Structure formats: structure tokens, C-alpha cells
Amino acid sequence: MAHHIVPLNTNIKTLAALVVLTAVTVLTAKFIHLGGAGNLILAMFIACCKAGIVLSWFMHLKYDGMSNRVIALCGLAFLALFIGFSAVDLCSRNQGGQNQYSCGFSTEK
Amino acid sequence: MGAHGGNYINCEKGLWSWLTTIDHKRIALLYFIAIMFFFLVGGLFAILLRLELFTPEPLFMTGDMYNRAMTLHGSIMVFMVIVPGVPALLGNFALPLMIGAKDVAFPKLNLASWYCLMIGAIIAFLSLFWGGVDTGWTFYTPYSSKTADAVAMVVFGAFVMGFSSILTGLNFIVTIHKLRAPGMTMMRLPLFVWSLYATAIIQVIATPVLGITLLLLTVERIFGIGIFDPAMGGDPVLFQHFFWFYSHPAVYIMIIPAMGIISEIISTFSQKTIFGYKAIAFSSLGISAISFIVWGHHMFVSGQSVLAGSIFSVLTMLVGVPTAIKLFNWVATMYKGRVKLDTPMLYAINFLSLFTIGGLTGLFLAAFNVDVHLHDTYFVVAHFHYVMLGGALMGFFGGMFYWFPKMSGRMYNETLGRVTAIMTFVGFNVTFIPQFIMGSQGMPRRYHTYDGAFTPYHVTSTIGSWILAAGFILAIYLLVRAMFKGEPCTEKNPWGGTTLEWTADSPPIHENFLEIPTVTGRPYEYR
Amino acid sequence: MSTASYNKKEQAAHHFDSLDQQHDAGKEGVWIFMATEIMMFGGLFVGYFMYRTLYPQTYMAGGDSLNWYLGALNTLVLLISSFTMAQAVTETMQGNNKKALRLVTITTVCALAFMVVKYFEYTAKIDHGLFPGFNMWDPASAVEYANNHLRSDAGFSLVNLQPGQELAPGQVDGKSLKLFFVLYFCMTGLHGFHILVGVGLMIWIMKRLKNDEFGPKYYTAVEGVGLYWHIVDVIWIFLFPLMYLI
Numbered sequence: 001m002a003h004h005i006v007p008l009n010t011n012i013k014t015l016a017a018l019v020v021l022t023a024v025t026v027l028t029a030k031f032i033h034l035g036g037a038g039n040l041i042l043a044m045f046i047a048c049c050k051a052g053i054v055l056s057w058f059m060h061l062k063y064d065g066m067s068n069r070v071i072a073l074c075g076l077a078f079l080a081l082f083i084g085f086s087a088v089d090l091c092s093r094n095q096g097g098q099n100q101y102s103c104g105f106s107t108e109k
Numbered sequence: 110m111g112a113h114g115g116n117y118i119n120c121e122k123g124l125w126s127w128l129t130t131i132d133h134k135r136i137a138l139l140y141f142i143a144i145m146f147f148f149l150v151g152g153l154f155a156i157l158l159r160l161e162l163f164t165p166e167p168l169f170m171t172g173d174m175y176n177r178a179m180t181l182h183g184s185i186m187v188f189m190v191i192v193p194g195v196p197a198l199l200g201n202f203a204l205p206l207m208i209g210a211k212d213v214a215f216p217k218l219n220l221a222s223w224y225c226l227m228i229g230a231i232i233a234f235l236s237l238f239w240g241g242v243d244t245g246w247t248f249y250t251p252y253s254s255k256t257a258d259a260v261a262m263v264v265f266g267a268f269v270m271g272f273s274s275i276l277t278g279l280n281f282i283v284t285i286h287k288l289r290a291p292g293m294t295m296m297r298l299p300l301f302v303w304s305l306y307a308t309a310i311i312q313v314i315a316t317p318v319l320g321i322t323l324l325l326l327t328v329e330r331i332f333g334i335g336i337f338d339p340a341m342g343g344d345p346v347l348f349q350h351f352f353w354f355y356s357h358p359a360v361y362i363m364i365i366p367a368m369g370i371i372s373e374i375i376s377t378f379s380q381k382t383i384f385g386y387k388a389i390a391f392s393s394l395g396i397s398a399i400s401f402i403v404w405g406h407h408m409f410v411s412g413q414s415v416l417a418g419s420i421f422s423v424l425t426m427l428v429g430v431p432t433a434i435k436l437f438n439w440v441a442t443m444y445k446g447r448v449k450l451d452t453p454m455l456y457a458i459n460f461l462s463l464f465t466i467g468g469l470t471g472l473f474l475a476a477f478n479v480d481v482h483l484h485d486t487y488f489v490v491a492h493f494h495y496v497m498l499g500g501a502l503m504g505f506f507g508g509m510f511y512w513f514p515k516m517s518g519r520m521y522n523e524t525l526g527r528v529t530a531i532m533t534f535v536g537f538n539v540t541f542i543p544q545f546i547m548g549s550q551g552m553p554r555r556y557h558t559y560d561g562a563f564t565p566y567h568v569t570s571t572i573g574s575w576i577l578a579a580g581f582i583l584a585i586y587l588l589v590r591a592m593f594k595g596e597p598c599t600e601k602n603p604w605g606g607t608t609l610e611w612t613a614d615s616p617p618i619h620e621n622f623l624e625i626p627t628v629t630g631r632p633y634e635y636r
Numbered sequence: 637m638s639t640a641s642y643n644k645k646e647q648a649a650h651h652f653d654s655l656d657q658q659h660d661a662g663k664e665g666v667w668i669f670m671a672t673e674i675m676m677f678g679g680l681f682v683g684y685f686m687y688r689t690l691y692p693q694t695y696m697a698g699g700d701s702l703n704w705y706l707g708a709l710n711t712l713v714l715l716i717s718s719f720t721m722a723q724a725v726t727e728t729m730q731g732n733n734k735k736a737l738r739l740v741t742i743t744t745v746c747a748l749a750f751m752v753v754k755y756f757e758y759t760a761k762i763d764h765g766l767f768p769g770f771n772m773w774d775p776a777s778a779v780e781y782a783n784n785h786l787r788s789d790a791g792f793s794l795v796n797l798q799p800g801q802e803l804a805p806g807q808v809d810g811k812s813l814k815l816f817f818v819l820y821f822c823m824t825g826l827h828g829f830h831i832l833v834g835v836g837l838m839i840w841i842m843k844r845l846k847n848d849e850f851g852p853k854y855y856t857a858v859e860g861v862g863l864y865w866h867i868v869d870v871i872w873i874f875l876f877p878l879m880y881l882i
């Protein structure tokens with residue numbers, strides 16, 4: 001496999017992008033109120049972009065072979081399954097107070 | 110080294126050379142010693158449990174003792190025997206040989222993973238001196254965060270053993286990706302290697318979640334933070350999500366490699382090309398992918414939402430598809446083959462019949478509404494013993510007998526080998542068929558006394574457990590004895606197998622092959 | 637660049653055919669390890685999202701009671717350290733072990749700076765009775781602290797609900813505040829542990845860079861530690877907004 005050397009220039013640009021996005025995260029979270037889960041989703045979206053930048057450039061996935069990309073994606077995909085299915089359970093519990101298997105602890109609303 | 114007639118067993122001498130070895134074959138033998146010891150200890154507890162259940166009244170155990178023995182039996186068998194059994198022992202021995210490599214990709218990591226297992230096991234066993242653990246191997250909260258202190262130790266031990274599993278999986282994936290011999294494309298891999306590959310994916314992806322679960326439980330006990338404590342607003346069901354996200358795929362860590370062994374044995378002993386190579390290979394990957402989205406079927410009655418339960422129920426049925434594909438392909442391979450009923454093949458047939466029963470009863474339990482009735486009864490106990498013992502361990506012993514001549518350069522007593530296969534089959538069914546019946550009639554699991562109406566079933570089951578135990582003890586005795594005193598068998602290919610390990614010396618030299626073989630076609634090309 | 641240095645590593649380990657194969661294998665091993673890290677931290681994130689869904693208001697209050705200036709500062713420190721680490725890999729691949737050594741040293745200093753900031757954050761929290769273990773949790777002080785730091789437009793306040801007491805409008809039971817701090821300390825604690833492990837790895841790498849061991853064909857160790865360091869950074873990228881901001 002090619003040993004791709006990432007030039008200093010690219011690394012500086014990557015760092016700049018990350019710093020800018022950090023600033024965007026802070027500003028949007030502190031000064032824009034979207035209500036509900038809006039801010040959470042926005043912040044997570046920006047964080048995913050930042051993570052994508054780190055993975056692609058700092059961690060060289062952009063220049064790397066297929067197998068390492070697949071491995072990274074596998075980790076993320078299975079994590080998504082984990083979060084997704086747990087969320088399905090949590091969000092559908094005690095619907096209309098009809099859940100006969102309620103585990104007997106109250107949740108604050 | 111090989112040029113001097115030495116092999117991996119005698120190329121270095123002394124205990125120290127074994128404890129510091131980084132040769133994958135020697136590490137496999139280290140695993141053999143450890144796992145056989147654990148298996149005997151775990152089996153001893155099983156026998157004690159069955160003996161206690163001989164009468165409806167307490168016989169020689171108190172309820173507390175029974176719970177502790179049951180927990181030990183479960184934890185030992187799961188974390189120390191079946192999970193490392195096939196991949197770490199047989200996989201370690203066979204994988205590099207089968208793909209034409211000199212060793213696994215990271216030999217030192219391989220040794221480290223054996224030490225992780227040992228250290229974890231020692232920590233877990235030490236808990237016995239702190240009074241033992243009575244939570245069952247699932248460590249459900251909130252009970253496990255309140256009961257005896259030794260829970261933290263066992264949990265921490267299991268945490269360390271998890272690293273062993275992760276390191277093995279990591280090693281195998283890289284080995285399969287990077288160390289294949291020239292010409293060994295992915296579509297020419299032996300099916301055991303495919304199954305190890307599928308297993309390794311689960312080990313790598315799922316085990317870290319077990320790690321974090323057990324770490325949280327340990328922290329909860331030591332610091333008293335109460336993360337799963339309902340009194341604080343915590344959610345005990347979250348623990349079950351965490352736990353089963355690992356432990357359900359872990360079931361497939363146990364069974365998939367055994368399935369791979371069965372593919373090898375059936376093809377070799379039918380002297381016939383494996384039927385549906387690609388179907389078997391991809392069904393292994395399919396099972397490992399599906400295994401991650403079915404964990405909720407352990408939680409049908411534990412406070413999970415009905416919607417989630419229904420989704421998990423449907424998804425669980427999906428596992429039946431790749432599993433059935435495998436079973437049909439194995440049977441089709443045997444059809445019109447020249448079937449030789451040697452010991453490994455007998456174990457493979459044990460596997461086929463017992464695993465089919467285990468798999469089908471799994472479908473009953475996967476159905477949400479049926480499970481509400483059968484949950485926590487002996488039906489479940491019988492089901493998972495059919496899969497774990499009848500499936501995974503039968504496959505494991507089949508594999509041990511199959512690769513034994515390659516491992517040791519010696520041969521076991523074939524007649525007695527066949528006797529053990531038949532004994533375990535008979536003993537197994539006598540033990541567990543009554544458990545299906547009494548489970549469906551409502552006998553709950555994890556009780557040390559029971560209603561007199563169940564006496565005949567329990568007595569039959571206990572008697573069966575003696576036959577089963579005798580069979581396994583004889584099998585281990587045969588293997589250990591043959592290791593030292595067996596008939597020398599230097600023939601490279603005693604069974605007529607077609608995979609690469611049969612082209613190496615018996616036992617192989619330190620670097621496996623004098624010359625790395627070049628592969629030109631698929632394995633299993635018999636006719 | 638010195639030729640002698642990587643001459644001694646021209647030979648791959650006995651079970652590899654070439655240094656290239658060895659490098660690819662090693663790198664893939666590190667990547668798989670990264671996947672396990674993702675899954676391990678992922679478990680904690682699942683816990684976070686679960687409890688956040690159950691108790692959105694106390695999680696908001698918990699987040700507000702953290703010092704986000706320090707959090708942002710630490711984010712910058714980690715980003716810079718990630719950059720120096722990435723550049724260190726670039727230099728090592730060109731055989732400039734000296735330059736790489738300097739860059740890894742900066743990375744290590746950043747890592748230590750991160751831990752110092754964390755130390756001040758932790759002690760401040762512990763002083764206010766916000767550590768959820770060892771019986772150090774003080775519900776009254778914790779709820780008071782959280783209320784004092786709550787954003788002005790939150791529209792609710794936390795109370796320690798006594799048995800039999802009813803919640804007044806605009807009041808939220810502060811019992812679950814402890815769950816926020818459990819996850820805060822678990823997640824940042826585990827992350828901090830990874831930083832410390834990273835420092836250890838960096839010291840190992842610095843020693844080897846000093847010995848001029850790496851070269852264009854043999855640099856897997858630096859690259860692997862780099863990958864590890866970036867993953868630690870990625871985890872913080874998620875932790876920072878989840879814990880401090882929203």
C-alpha cells in the first residue's frame with residue numbers, strides 16, 4: 001500500500017477547520033435556542049462533521065485502503081444499531097400508561 | 110529447525126519455554142490445558158447441581174449454596190470454556206496452518222490473550238474465598254449491586270477475560286486479511302477460517318460493550334454511585350441492554366466456530382465437495398451481523414417496551430435463515446458421500462441432530478407471546494444447553510479429535526473415541542429432553558427444590574447427567590493419554606482432508622511449513 | 637535523516653514477508669482496536685442518551701453547572717495536540733526523527749495541560765458535593781449549585797423532593813442530577829484515563845524517536861500511537877458539547 005505523506009499544509013488546514021467548527025458548536029449552543037432536541041441534534045451534527053474531518057485527514061482514512069475504512073465504519077454502524085434499538089425501547093415504554101410490563105419505577109416528566 | 114527433524118513441541122524444552130512461547134500452536138496447547146481444567150471444574154458443579162435436584166426436598170445443599178454453585182457453573186462454562194474454547198484453542202492451532210501462514214499476525218498479543226484469560230480466571234476463582242457469588246452468570250442489577258461483595262471480583266475477572274477475547278479476535282481478523290499464502294483468496298478460505306472470521310468480528314465489536322458494562326458494575330459496587338439503581342431514577346433495564354448487547358452475540362461467538370468445524374469434518378469424512386461453499390461462508394457472516402440486532406429477546410419480560418419486544422421477536426426469527434442454510438448444506442454434503450463414521454464424524458452428527466433441536470426450540474422462544482409463558486423455565490435451560498453443549502461443545506470435541514493427530518503427531522484409541530461420542534449423545538438427550546418437558550409444564554429454573562410432580566423428570570435428568578459426564582471424562586482422558594502415550598501417527602493426512610494444514614508435518618515444525626504453499630483452487634475439491 | 641537507523645529495521649519479523657506487509661498488518665490491528673474503543677465509549681454514550689431522554693431538565697442543569705470555558709479550552713488543547721501528532725507522523729515518514737520528537741513532546745505537554753485543567757474542574761466539583769460516590773454526594777449543595785448556574789431562560793429550578801411533597805409549577809425533582817454526574821465522571825474519567833495511557837505511549841515513542849529508530853519504511857509505532865491519540869480527540873469532540881453545552 002502506498003505510504004501517503006500528508007503535507008504540513010493539509011494538517012494546518014485541518015486544524016483550522018476543527019477550530020472553526022468548535023467555535024460554531026459553542027456559538028450555536030449558547031446563542032441559538034432551537035427548542036426540544038434541536039440543539040442536541042445540531043451539536044451532534046457538528047460533532048460528527050468534526051469527527052469525520054479527524055478520521056479522514058488526521059487519521060489518514062482518506063488515503064487509506066478499503067479495509068481500514070470498513071473497520072471504522074463497522075464500529076460506527078454497530079454503535080448506531082446499539083443506540084437505535086435502545087432508543088426504540090426507551091421511547092416506546094409506558095405509552096398511554098398501558099405497558100403491562102412496566103418495571104415499577106416512575107419517570108419524571 | 111524443521112530440517113533437523115524437530116517439531117513445535119520438542120524444538121524448545123522446559124516449562125519456561127512454554128510459558129513465554131509465542132508460537133500459535135504452543136499457545137493452543139496452553140489453552141487446551143487451561144480450558145480442559147475449567148471444563149472439568151464447571152462440569153463438577155453441573156454434576157453437583159443435578160445431584161441436588163435428585164430429590165424434591167433439599168438433599169445436601171442449602172438454597173444459598175445452590176445459587177452459588179449455579180453461578181459458578183454458568184460463569185465458568187461461558188466465560189472460561191465455551192467462549193475461548195473453539196476460537197482461542199482450535200482457532201489458534203488451525204488458523205495459520207489453514208491459510209498457509211507462519212504464525213498469527215501478532216504472536217505476542219496472542220500470548221498476552223492467554224495470560225488475560227488466566228488472570229481473569231484466577232480473579233474470578235478467588236471470589237470463592239470471599240463467599241462466592243449468587244447472581245447467576247448474567248449479574249443482573251439491581252440484585253448484583255446489592256448482594257455479596259465477591260460480585261465485584263467475578264465481574265472484574267470477566268472483564269479481564271473479555272480482553273483475552275478481544276485480542277484473539279483482533280489477531281484473527283488481521284491474520285486472515287494480511288497473512289494468507291499466495292493464491293489463497295478470500296473465496297478459497299477453508300470454511301473454518303470463514304467462521305473464525307465471522308466470530309472475530311463479534312469478539313471485536315461486542316466484547317468492548319461487555320467491558321464497559323462490567324466496568325460500570327464494578328464502579329457501582331466500589332464507589333456506590335448507583336447508576337442502575339431505580340431508587341435514584343436509574344434504569345436497571347439499561348443494564349440488561351448493555352449486558353445482552355454483548356452476551357447475545359457472544360452466543361454466536363460460541364456456536365459459529367463450532368459450525369465451521371462441522372463444515373470441515375462433514376466434507377472430509379464424506380469425501381465430497383462441500384455443498385454450497387459460498388452459502389455457508391456468507392451465512393456465517395450473516396449470523397454474526399444479525400446477532401447484533403436480536404439482543405432484546407432476552408428481555409421480553411423484564412420491562413422492555415412491547416414495541417421493542419415485538420421488533421426483537423421478528424428479528425430473532427431471521428437468525429433461523431442462515432442457520433438453516435448451513436444445516437441443509439451439511440446434509441446435502443453428506444448425501445451420496447462416502448461417509449466414514451470415525452470419531453470426529455460421530456461428533457459432527459451429534460452436533461447436527463442436537464443443534465437442530467436447539468435451534469428449533471430457539472424459534473419457540475423467539476416468539477414473544479410463547480416466551481412470556483416459557484421464560485425462566487427449564488425449557489429455556491434445555492434450549493440453551495442443546496445449543497451450547499449439544500452444539501458448541503460437541504463441535505469443539507469433534508474438532509479436538511479431528512485435529513488431534515496434527516496437534517500431537519499421535520493417534521487416540523479410535524474405538525473408545527466412538528464410544529465417547531455415543532455416550533455423550535445418549536447422556537445428553539437423557540439429561541435434557543426431560544427438561545424440555547418439565548419446562549413446558551412450568552418448572553422454573555434456578556430453584557433447588559421443586560414440586561413432587563416433577564420428580565420423574567428430574568431423576569431421569571440427573572441419571573442422564575452421569576452418562577454425559579462419564580462420556581466427556583472418558584473423551585478428555587483419551588485425548589490426554591494419547592498426547593503422551595498414543596500410537597505415533599506421522600502421516601501428514603490421516604483423514605484425507607484437502608485444507609492446507611494437512612500438507613504440513615504432523616506435528617508441524619515451528620514455522621509450520623518448510624516452504625509456504627501456493628494455493629491454486631478451492632478446498633474440498635474431492636470429486 | 638540517518639540511513640543507519642532504518643537499516644537495522646530493513647528486516648520484517650519472521651512471520652511476515654516484507655516490512656510493507658508488517659506495516660499494513662500493524663496498522664490494521666490498531667484500527668480494529670480503535671473500533672473496540674468506539675464500541676466501549678459507545679456503551680457510555682448509550683447510557684447518556686437514555687438518561688438524557690428520561691431526565692432532559694436535570695441534564696440541562698447538570699451541563700450548565702460545568703464550566704464550559706474550561707471545557708472549550710481543553711477542546712482547543714486537544715485539537716492542537718492532535719495536529720502536532722499528525723504532523724509528527726508526517727515528519728517520521730520523511731525520516732525526520734528530530735522534528736518528530738519535538739512535535740511529540742508538544743503533544744505530550746498538551747496532554748498534561750489537559751489533565752491539569754481536568755484536575756481543577758474535578759476538585760471544584762468535588763468541593764461542591766457533586767462527586768457521586770464514596771458518600772461524597774451532597775444533595776442539598778448539589779441542587780443549590782446547579783440552580784445557581786442554571787441558564788437564565790431555563791424556566792425551571794431543581795428541588796430536593798421530600799417524601800410526601802408535591803412539585804410546584806416550574807420545579808423539577810433534582811434526584812436524577814446525580815445520574816448526570818455519574819455519567820460525567822465515568823465518561824470524562826475514562827477519557828482522562830485514556831489521555832494518561834496516551835502520555836505513557838508518547839513517552840515510549842519519544843524514547844524511540846530519540847534513538848532514531850524510525851524511517852520511511854518503519855514508522856508503524858508512531859502512526860499507531862497517532863491513531864490512538866486522534867480517537868481520544870474524537871471522543872472528546874463528542875463529550876464536550878454533550879456535557880458542557882447543551
